[in-house]
Amino acid sequence: MAMVKRIVEVLVEDVGVILEEERMNSLMGTKMVNMNYYPTCPSPELTIGVGRHSDMGMLTVLLQDGIGGLYVKVDNGDRLEIPPLNGALVINVGDTLQILNNGRYKSAEHRVRTTNIGSRVSVPIFTAPNLSEKIGPLPEVVERDGVARYKEVLFQDFFFLPKCEFHINMRRVCKFTKRGKLC
Ligand SMILES: O=C(O)CCC(=O)C(=O)O
Numbered sequence: 001m002a003m004v005k006r007i008v009e010v011l012v013e014d015v016g017v018i019l020e021e022e023r024m025n026s027l028m029g030t031k032m033v034n035m036n037y038y039p040t041c042p043s044p045e046l047t048i049g050v051g052r053h054s055d056m057g058m059l060t061v062l063l064q065d066g067i068g069g070l071y072v073k074v075d076n077g078d079r080l081e082i083p084p085l086n087g088a089l090v091i092n093v094g095d096t097l098q099i100l101n102n103g104r105y106k107s108a109e110h111r112v113r114t115t116n117i118g119s120r121v122s123v124p125i126f127t128a129p130n131l132s133e134k135i136g137p138l139p140e141v142v143e144r145d146g147v148a149r150y151k152e153v154l155f156q157d158f159f160f161l162p163k164c165e166f167h168i169n170m171r172r173v174c175k176f177t178k179r180g181k182l183c
C-alpha cells in the first residue's frame with residue numbers, strides 16, 4: 001500500500017499538487033482484489049478472456065504469471081502485449097487518476113486474451129476512492145489548464161451505474177467520466 005501511495009504522490013506532484021494525507025486516504029480508501037483464472041483454450045480467437053475496459057480507480061497493481069495475454073491499447077490504436085517479466089508488477093492508471101489530473105495521465109484501455117499454451121492466473125489489486133468521495137480535476141491543475149475536462153461526480157455515482165454485463169458497464173463508466181454524462 002505504501003508503494004501505491006508513493007506512486008500516486010509522485011504522479012500528482014508531477015502536475016504540481018501535494019495531496020494532504022487525509023485526502024489521499026479517502027482517494028485510496030477502497031481496496032479490491034480480483035483473482036482471475038483463464039483456462040487453456042484450444043481456439044483462443046473464439047473466446048473473450050476479459051473484454052476491453054479501463055480500471056475505474058486510482059492505480060491497479062497487477063501480478064501475472066508467465067503465460068501472457070494482457071494487451072493495452074496505445075495512442076495509435078495498436079494493442080501491445082504486456083509480456084510477463086519475472087518479479088515485475090504491472091501498474092495501471094485508473095479512470096479516477098485520469099480525472100484528477102485533468103486527462104494528463106490516461107487510464108489505458110486493456111483486455112486479456114486466453115491462450116492455447118496454458119492456463120493463466122492474474123491477481124490485480126485495485127485502489128479506488130471511498131464511495132462518498134467527490135472526484136473531479138484537481139483545482140490547481142484546472143487553473144493551469146484553463147479548463148476542467150471532466151465534471152465533478154461522486155465516486156459511487158459511476159461505480160453503481162445501472163447493471164448490465166460487467167464489462168459493458170465498465171465501458172459505460174468511461175463514457176460517463178470522459179464526456180461528463182451518462183452515455
Ligand atoms: O488478467 C489481467 O492481466 C488483467 C485483468 C484485468 O484487467 C482486471 O481484472 O481488471
Ligand SMILES: [Fe+2]
Pocket residue numbers: 053054055110
Ligand atoms: Fe483491468
